Amino acid sequence: MKQPLLASFFxxxxxxxxxxxxxxxxxxxxxxSSSKSSGDDDSAVVNDMDVDKQAAKAEDExxxxxxxxxxxxxxxxxxPATGTKRRIVDSDDDGSATEFSDKEDTGSATDPSDAExxxxxxxxxxxxxxxxxxxxxxxxxxxxAKGAPVKVKKxxxxxxxxxxxxxxxxxxxxxxxxxAIEATTKRLEIxxxxxxxxxxxxxxxxxxxxxxxxLCIAKVAPDHEGIELGIGESILLKSIASATGRxxxxxxxEHQALGDLGVVVERGKSNQNTMFKPKPLSISKVFHTxxxxxxxxxxxxxxxxxxxxxxxxxxxxxxxxxxxxxxxxGRLRIGLAESTVQTAxxxxxxxxxxxxxxxSLAPEDFLQATExxxxxxxxxxxxxxxxxxxxxxxxxxxxxxxxxTPTLPVKPxxxxxxxxxxxxxxxxxxxxxxxxxxxxxxxxxxxxxxxGDETQCVIFSRNAENNTAKYPDIASSVKEFAGPxxxxxxxxxxxxxxxxxxxxxxxxxxLSSRKRKVENEAEITVGVCCFAFDLLYLNxxxxxxxxxxxxRELLREHFVxxxxxxxxxxxxxxxxxxxxxxxxxxxxEENCEGLMIKTLDGSTSxxxxxxxxxxxxxxxxxxxxxxxxxxxxxxxGAYFGKGKRxxxxxxxxxxxxDPDREEYQAICKIGTGxxxxxxxxxxxxxxxxxxxxxKPYYAFSEKTKPDIWFAPTVxxxxxxxxxxxxxxxxxxxxxxxxxxGVSLRFPRFIRIRDDKTPEMATSSTQVAEMYESQKINH
DNA sequence: GTCGGTGCGGGAC
DNA sequence: GTCGGACGAATTCGG
DNA sequence: CCGAATTCGTCCGACGTCCCGCACCGAC
Numbered sequence: 082m083k084q085p086l087l088a089s090f091f092x093x094x095x096x097x098x099x100x101x102x103x104x105x106x107x108x109x110x111x112x113x114s115s116s117k118s119s120g121d122d123d124s125a126v127v128n129d130m131d132v133d134k135q136a137a138k139a140e141d142e143x144x145x146x147x148x149x150x151x152x153x154x155x156x157x158x159x160x161p162a163t164g165t166k167r168r169i170v171d172s173d174d175d176g177s178a179t180e181f182s183d184k185e186d187t188g189s190a191t192d193p194s195d196a197e198x199x200x201x202x203x204x205x206x207x208x209x210x211x212x213x214x215x216x217x218x219x220x221x222x223x224x225x226a227k228g229a230p231v232k233v234k235k236x237x238x239x240x241x242x243x244x245x246x247x248x249x250x251x252x253x254x255x256x257x258x259x260x261a262i263e264a265t266t267k268r269l270e271i272x273x274x275x276x277x278x279x280x281x282x283x284x285x286x287x288x289x290x291x292x293x294x295x296l297c298i299a300k301v302a303p304d305h306e307g308i309e310l311g312i313g314e315s316i317l318l319k320s321i322a323s324a325t326g327r328x329x330x331x332x333x334x335e336h337q338a339l340g341d342l343g344v345v346v347e348r349g350k351s352n353q354n355t356m357f358k359p360k361p362l363s364i365s366k367v368f369h370t371x372x373x374x375x376x377x378x379x380x381x382x383x384x385x386x387x388x389x390x391x392x393x394x395x396x397x398x399x400x401x402x403x404x405x406x407x408x409x410x411g412r413l414r415i416g417l418a419e420s421t422v423q424t425a426x427x428x429x430x431x432x433x434x435x436x437x438x439x440x441s442l443a444p445e446d447f448l449q450a451t452e453x454x455x456x457x458x459x460x461x462x463x464x465x466x467x468x469x470x471x472x473x474x475x476x477x478x479x480x481x482x483x484x485x486t487p488t489l490p491v492k493p494x495x496x497x498x499x500x501x502x503x504x505x506x507x508x509x510x511x512x513x514x515x516x517x518x519x520x521x522x523x524x525x526x527x528x529x530x531x532x533g534d535e536t537q538c539v540i541f542s543r544n545a546e547n548n549t550a551k552y553p554d555i556a557s558s559v560k561e562f563a564g565p566x567x568x569x570x571x572x573x574x575x576x577x578x579x580x581x582x583x584x585x586x587x588x589x590x591x592l593s594s595r596k597r598k599v600e601n602e603a604e605i606t607v608g609v610c611c612f613a614f615d616l617l618y619l620n621x622x623x624x625x626x627x628x629x630x631x632x633r634e635l636l637r638e639h640f641v642x643x644x645x646x647x648x649x650x651x652x653x654x655x656x657x658x659x660x661x662x663x664x665x666x667x668x669x670e671e672n673c674e675g676l677m678i679k680t681l682d683g684s685t686s687x688x689x690x691x692x693x694x695x696x697x698x699x700x701x702x703x704x705x706x707x708x709x710x711x712x713x714x715x716x717x718g719a720y721f722g723k724g725k726r727x728x729x730x731x732x733x734x735x736x737x738x739d740p741d742r743e744e745y746q747a748i749c750k751i752g753t754g755x756x757x758x759x760x761x762x763x764x765x766x767x768x769x770x771x772x773x774x775x776k777p778y779y780a781f782s783e784k785t786k787p788d789i790w791f792a793p794t795v796x797x798x799x800x801x802x803x804x805x806x807x808x809x810x811x812x813x814x815x816x817x818x819x820x821x822g823v824s825l826r827f828p829r830f831i832r833i834r835d836d837k838t839p840e841m842a843t844s845s846t847q848v849a850e851m852y853e854s855q856k857i858n859h
Numbered sequence: 860g861t862c863g864g865t866g867c868g869g870g871a872c
Numbered sequence: 873g874t875c876g877g878a879c880g881a882a883t884t885c886g887g
Numbered sequence: 888c889c890g891a892a893t894t895c896g897t898c899c900g901a902c903g904t905c906c907c908g909c910a911c912c913g914a915c
Binding site: 598 | 897901907
Binding site: 871 | 873
């Protein structure tokens with residue numbers, strides 16, 4: 082088949098300088114207690130509120146009526162993804178109907194009429210094997226795209242499922258679905274595929290459905306339970322080597338070439354001739370082995386884990402091994418992520434409750450179900466429990482049984498990037514909104530419950546990790562900042578490293594050096610101050626559906642700033658662009674990252690994480706064209722790309738120039754900001770200056786050693802949010818700290834600087850100056 | 860057998 | 873964290 | 888007024904620095 086080469090794509094607002102006059106009237110935001118004043122009590126603060134303030138398919142499907150069976154998924158569907166209707170009524174029969182064999186049953190299974198597409202699919206699959214030479218062919222994007230754009234692929238019935246009592250659902254069935262998903266980029270189709278699978282599993286067994294869902298999202302437990310696989314590249318390499326009987330080095334090489342461990346195993350296994358057919362893996366077997374891996378720790382745990390993985394691999398067919406490995410990497414990379422899985426699960430549940438009939442359901446029915454499920458999971462992120470409730474009460478009623486509960490993390494509301502202050506007014510046109518300082522710390526969700534004398538405080542991170550052990554100091558000061566009538570709450574805050582001697586914010590880098598498991602409060606080296614900006618729950622009542630104005634009111638009414646420990650995020654309710662601009666400058670001045678902008682009233686101001694994933698806006702200085710730190714750096718090396726970047730370089734090593742020592746000093750890697758076309762053209766151009774070993778005048782560390790070296794010829798403009806003190810990069814080495822260099826936070830490619838020679842790149846002295854000018858470093 | 864260095868995994872941004 | 877690409881839905885444009 | 892073209896929002900997966908905790912390993 083003709084696989085098109087890497088396709089190329091094409092494609093690619095300023096801010097007014099306010100400052101003019103401006104009725105600076107009042108509104109000097111004062112964070113009261115912040116530094117000096119500290120009138121910590123509410124007085125100052127709370128009062129001026131108004132001014133504002135502070136703060137598959139089967140071998141053959143005997144039972145299926147062919148007619149009904151083929152379904153066209155979506156495509157024309159007017160309803161979202163309801164397209165595919167399939168009836169798998171069988172189950173009655175003796176089950177054995179659907180024996181599966183790992184060999185190629187694909188083709189045969191489906192209905193002849195579709196031979197065409199079938200071939201297409203087969204081709205795709207074959208492609209990887211046949212045309213292995215050009216790995217690009219494997220790019221999902223290209224796979225199908227060209228082939229049959231017109232015809233929509235029908236969802237192939239995948240029924241490797243034996244419904245007979247006691248039989249487990251084969252892992253292979255799920256993998257077949259993954260394969261089909263990977264072959265397309267159409268979102269509706271993806272949803273339909275996984276949804277159909279869930280529909281089938283759902284009828285069979287609740288536990289297996291849960292296991293399947295967990296495998297789809299590549300998780301082994303809810304985030305807050307802190308159960309992690311603890312598996313990474315090196316352990317996988319080891320396991321693959323042992324399972325396929327090869328040297329680790331070999332596997333490593335192949336990994337570099339292919340950029341995908343999944344593909345590496347798949348090929349490795351197919352080269353192996355298996356004498357006997359292993360007992361097929363079931364979904365629950367796989368999932369439970371994953372859990373076992375996750376829960377082993379201690380001495381020689383790596384060996385045990387490797388053993389478990391090797392065992393699984395031994396029982397895998399080729400396809401299975403690919404997805405098994407990717408699951409262990411924590412990312413399936415097939416275009417199916419949690420949000421889509423949730424949608425599919427909701428649709429499946431709705432269909433099941435309609436006796437398996439999707440035709441009579443309206444698009445709104447699906448929408449409603451999806452919204453319910455997403456909302457519930459964001460308030461009660463425990464799949465086992467939620468799925469349980471679906472069975473018990475129905476998808477439309479789960480919200481009444483899985484409600485926001487202190488002690489269980491709420492998915493935090495996020496913000497969308499906004500690049501210019503002007504756009505904000507347009508977006509919010511006329512509606513009142515507030516601007517808050519965006520502090521550079523760590524998102525903390527503080528939960529508290531008092532039950533008589535028993536009190537409990539739990540603190541979660543932005544990603545729902547349980548951080549209670551990291552912040553015992555916060556937990557122990559709850560009683561100081563919570564008012565006397567507060568019995569329970571969930572607070573949304575930013576925990577920021579705090580210099581209590583000078584009453585100042587410290588850098589993010591400082592915060593991150595804090596111990597993660599503090600045994601004794603006395604040993605805390607980095608103090609923290611919480612800047613609260615929202616209240617989600619208070620005294621037994623969820624507040625998330627209230628408008629922000631109300632939540633903020635309750636926050637200020639029931640909580641009290643405490644010096645050096647707890648404050649309200651500084652905020653101002655504004656209406657003019659110039660004011661926003663000025664407030665942004667002020668936030669920067671105060672060592673914050675920028676502003677968060679939120680509407681105050683109406684439904685858009687409620688705390689609804691799932692409905693609109695980002696209802697807040699964030700405005701940072703470095704988003705604005707022409708502002709923020711920008712450097713011109715020399716490209717001296719490159720790293721092979723992985724996944725969708727195979728065939729290109731995934732990242733490059735950059736250096737600044739030190740004219741005194743006449744050397745190029747590594748400063749950071751860069752891997753974002755490139756369009757696909759950039760990726761291609763950069764490689765082409767840079768390969769011309771490829772050299773086999775680093776120049777003697779390159780200063781770099783082994784830890785950042787690139788796969789490919791270049792002579793210093795190309796200069797790029799790069800933007801960064803901050804500069805950091807680095808243990809592994811050499812830029813401005815010794816100028817600030819005798820044993821550390823400087824690196825960049827959030828580096829991204831902006832453009833090529835054809836007009837600069839490498840010697841004209843940003844110098845190490847300039848780098849040092851830029852670092853020094855960040856006042857937060859003193 | 861203990862101790863410190865190293866490399867990996869995972870989590871912040 | 874930043875960023876670009878693909879989809880699908882919403883909105884605008886052009887005949 | 889309707890279909891085509893364009894814009895917008897969402898989702899996904901590439902990739903960045905730095906840090907701690909843990910398992911491992913070699914030196915003593």
